[in-house]
Amino acid sequence: MVPAWLWLLxxxxxxxxxxxxPAELYVxxxxxYGGNFPLYLIKLPLPPEETEGKMVLSGNPDMxxxxxxxxxxxxxxxxxxxxxxxxxxxxxxxxxxxxTEDGHVLWGPQPVLVHxxxxxxxxxxxxxxxTVDVSVVENTWVPLDPVHLAENLKVPYxxxxxxxxxxGGDVHYHLESQPPGPFDVDAEGTLYVTKELDRESQAxxxxxxxxxxxxxxxxxxxxxxxxxxxxxxxxxxxxxxHGSPINIPELSPxxxxxxxxxxxxxxxxxxxxxxxxxxxxxSEPEEGAEGRAFKLDSTSGSVTVGDAPLQAGQSILLQVxxxxxxxxxxxxxxxxxxxxxxxxxxxxxxxxxxxxxxxISLPEDAEPGTLVATLTAxxxxxxxxxxxxxxxxxxxxxxxxxxxxxxxxxxxxxxxxLKNLSYEAASSHKLMVVVRSVAxxxxxxxxxxxxxxxxxxxxxxxxxxKLDQESYEASVPVSTPAGxxxxxxxxxxxxxxxxxxxxxxxxxxxxCIKEVSGEVHTARPLQGAQPGDxxxxxxxxxxxxxxxxSASATLVIHFLKAxxxxxxxLNHVPTRHLCTPRQDHGVVISGPSEDPxxxxxxxxxxxxxxxxxxxxxxxxLQALNGSHAYLTLALHWVEPREHVVPIVVSHNARMxxxxxxxxxxxxxxxxxxxxxxxxxxxxxxxxxxVGILVGTLMAIGIFLILIFTHLxxxxxxxxxxxxxxxxxxxxx
Numbered sequence: 056m057v058p059a060w061l062w063l064l065x066x067x068x069x070x071x072x073x074x075x076x077p078a079e080l081y082v083x084x085x086x087x088y089g090g091n092f093p094l095y096l097i098k099l100p101l102p103p104e105e106t107e108g109k110m111v112l113s114g115n116p117d118m119x120x121x122x123x124x125x126x127x128x129x130x131x132x133x134x135x136x137x138x139x140x141x142x143x144x145x146x147x148x149x150x151x152x153x154x155t156e157d158g159h160v161l162w163g164p165q166p167v168l169v170h171x172x173x174x175x176x177x178x179x180x181x182x183x184x185x186t187v188d189v190s191v192v193e194n195t196w197v198p199l200d201p202v203h204l205a206e207n208l209k210v211p212y213x214x215x216x217x218x219x220x221x222x223g224g225d226v227h228y229h230l231e232s233q234p235p236g237p238f239d240v241d242a243e244g245t246l247y248v249t250k251e252l253d254r255e256s257q258a259x260x261x262x263x264x265x266x267x268x269x270x271x272x273x274x275x276x277x278x279x280x281x282x283x284x285x286x287x288x289x290x291x292x293x294x295x296x297h298g299s300p301i302n303i304p305e306l307s308p309x310x311x312x313x314x315x316x317x318x319x320x321x322x323x324x325x326x327x328x329x330x331x332x333x334x335x336x337x338s339e340p341e342e343g344a345e346g347r348a349f350k351l352d353s354t355s356g357s358v359t360v361g362d363a364p365l366q367a368g369q370s371i372l373l374q375v376x377x378x379x380x381x382x383x384x385x386x387x388x389x390x391x392x393x394x395x396x397x398x399x400x401x402x403x404x405x406x407x408x409x410x411x412x413x414x415i416s417l418p419e420d421a422e423p424g425t426l427v428a429t430l431t432a433x434x435x436x437x438x439x440x441x442x443x444x445x446x447x448x449x450x451x452x453x454x455x456x457x458x459x460x461x462x463x464x465x466x467x468x469x470x471x472x473l474k475n476l477s478y479e480a481a482s483s484h485k486l487m488v489v490v491r492s493v494a495x496x497x498x499x500x501x502x503x504x505x506x507x508x509x510x511x512x513x514x515x516x517x518x519x520x521k522l523d524q525e526s527y528e529a530s531v532p533v534s535t536p537a538g539x540x541x542x543x544x545x546x547x548x549x550x551x552x553x554x555x556x557x558x559x560x561x562x563x564x565x566x567c568i569k570e571v572s573g574e575v576h577t578a579r580p581l582q583g584a585q586p587g588d589x590x591x592x593x594x595x596x597x598x599x600x601x602x603x604x605s606a607s608a609t610l611v612i613h614f615l616k617a618x619x620x621x622x623x624x625l626n627h628v629p630t631r632h633l634c635t636p637r638q639d640h641g642v643v644i645s646g647p648s649e650d651p652x653x654x655x656x657x658x659x660x661x662x663x664x665x666x667x668x669x670x671x672x673x674x675x676l677q678a679l680n681g682s683h684a685y686l687t688l689a690l691h692w693v694e695p696r697e698h699v700v701p702i703v704v705s706h707n708a709r710m711x712x713x714x715x716x717x718x719x720x721x722x723x724x725x726x727x728x729x730x731x732x733x734x735x736x737x738x739x740x741x742x743x744x745v746g747i748l749v750g751t752l753m754a755i756g757i758f759l760i761l762i763f764t765h766l767x768x769x770x771x772x773x774x775x776x777x778x779x780x781x782x783x784x785x786x787x
Contacts, residue, residue: 081168094135096135151164213239262279288380305398306400316358400438407506526608566578586615695720
């Protein structure tokens with residue numbers, strides 16, 4: 056049993072639904088149509104919102120599932136798939152619904168009446184014109200279906216469109232048109248159209264035919280006949296205007312919409328003549344390329360990015376054909392052109408042309424501001440704003456010894472020295488220079504080429520040796536024997552590295568110099584030298600560990616006249632010692648012990664230091680009387696060693712040289728010279744003393760081991776002896 060409330064609900068719905076059904080759509084199809092199929096008939100009034108579902112088409116009970124009609128789900132058009140025959144069936148009543156998978160109706164049902172027109176009613180191949188015979192039944196007009204006339208119909212005018220007949224007696228007919236149109240009616244009730252119709256001017260006319268008697272009285276209400284101007288496909292689709300190129304970024308993902316072509320067709324809206332489809336004519340894939348750069352939706356006209364890569368700077372001309380009649384044969388078309396420009400984005404990180412720089416050597420005395428290296432970076436982006444670069448030093452430059460200098464719009468950067476270098480502080484510097492894009496980077500980050508490594512090697516700078524004088528002079532008699540000390544060449548800095556001395560241009564071979572001490576002696580007798588002459592040689596000094604660094608000075612020898620008489624016999628000055636740092640004592644130098652001139656009262660001797668500037672700097676000579684002088688240290692500190700001090704003794708234009716040997720040494724508080732002493736004979740060395748000590752300890756150890764071993768064996772023997780063998784002790 057079905058519940059009563061369910062029957063009531065069913066009856067109420069059955070009463071409401073007929074009122075809610077949409078108005079029936081009417082469409083005519085010529086029989087034996089010779090064009091291409093499918094033929095688009097009419098656009099269904101689907102709901103504007105997008106609803107997921109399937110289109111269901113139903114019809115007459117005798118229409119098979121493989122009927123001649125279908126619905127294009129993409130466009131919403133009702134279409135016929137094959138030729139129709141009016142003799143077979145004159146009209147079709149269809150219903151279209153939008154349903155879910157489970158059969159729930161989302162929209163509809165929409166009734167559609169398809170009328171198959173007789174091919175004999177077709178004129179000049181245009182869409183249907185109608186000839187309607189009208190009769191009267193019981194003094195009322197029989198309602199007429201609308202008459203459909205093709206616009207721009209190429210037929211002789213006036214052209215018959217309908218025939219009405221009133222059988223009630225003698226009548227004449229009167230015609231009124233709303234709005235007024237090119238229609239007329241004759242006395243026999245034949246309706247005519249007098250000229251071509253234009254749907255764009257007027258799509259529909261309402262004709263009123265009134266039957267009147269001879270007195271001008273109306274027999275009945277006027278007959279209303281609706282004339283519909285059928286659309287003729289005489290308007291090609293019109294492309295939208297694209298004045299400027301359309302820009303899209305370089306890395307736009309596939310599916311990104313570039314533009315939407317909305318071509319317009321002035322034919323009847325919703326008719327097949329205004330149903331536009333699109334086809335891409337250009338932008339075919341290049342040879343060897345994979346995929347297409349752009350894709351086109353044939354129904355909506357949406358142009359989207361394809362799966363082929365796009366390159367910045369490309370300008371692509373897209374040609375799209377817009378065709379009406381759904382692209383069927385016989386339709387009109389237009390070609391739309393759209394220029395698409397691929398704009399650049401900052402998707403390339405700048406990179407150095409050379410990321411590993413050869414080691415660069417700089418002397419440690421290089422001035423700040425010295426150019427160390429010039430680095431060049433490149434950026435593959437096209438936009439100038441994306442090619443701006445920023446540089447920085449990121450590794451091992453904590454103290455800011457180096458800096459970078461570049462122009463804002465330049466791809467070259469200069470690495471410069473900002474502070475003084477020090478070989479002792481750091482013999483090398485390893486710098487990592489990084490280049491970045493000023494604008495924000497899109498896509499993958501910087502690669503290994505975004506860094507450049509620069510290694511700076513610091514060269515140690517050793518200043519050339521400097522002598523205590525720029526030139527030297529010495530005066531010697533021409534009779535000076537070989538081996539005589541003339542002067543000593545010394546460096547200005549006593550604490551510098553050891554020097555090696557040599558004579559460069561001693562052409563006569565009269566002189567020689569000691570390689571280590573710098574003492575200049577006569578190498579042989581001065582044969583050929585004349586008093587008053589000068590002899591110039593060049594003294595060269597080189598570092599022992601850096602032979603390439605050298606210094607030189609001139610040595611000028613002034614030759615004196617040989618003494619005419621024998622030299623006086625000077626008192627022998629024993630070797631004395633002086634203390635350094637300087638103390639208040641010196642060396643007394645005695646004059647000649649036997650001199651007839653002195654005995655004859657010809658005046659005293661004079662004493663002077665030799666011409667060597669070093670001697671004159673380190674020593675001080677003071678005359679005590681006519682026969683003695685006092686030699687002391689002129690400096691507070693003189694190098695501790697044995698010194699040979701030349702003293703020039705002169706008397707009455709005669710000159711002699713006296714060599715005084717003085718030992719300069721460190722002294723104790725009592726003024727006694729402290730000297731290094733060697734090992735005394737018979738005394739053991741440190742190594743031998745250690746050997747004797749170790750040997751003694753080893754002997755003692757072996758002796759103790761023997762004693763303890765003996766005691767342990769004796770104890771074991773006593774324990775192993777029987778108890779009864781142990782002697783009893785008598786107790787008293």
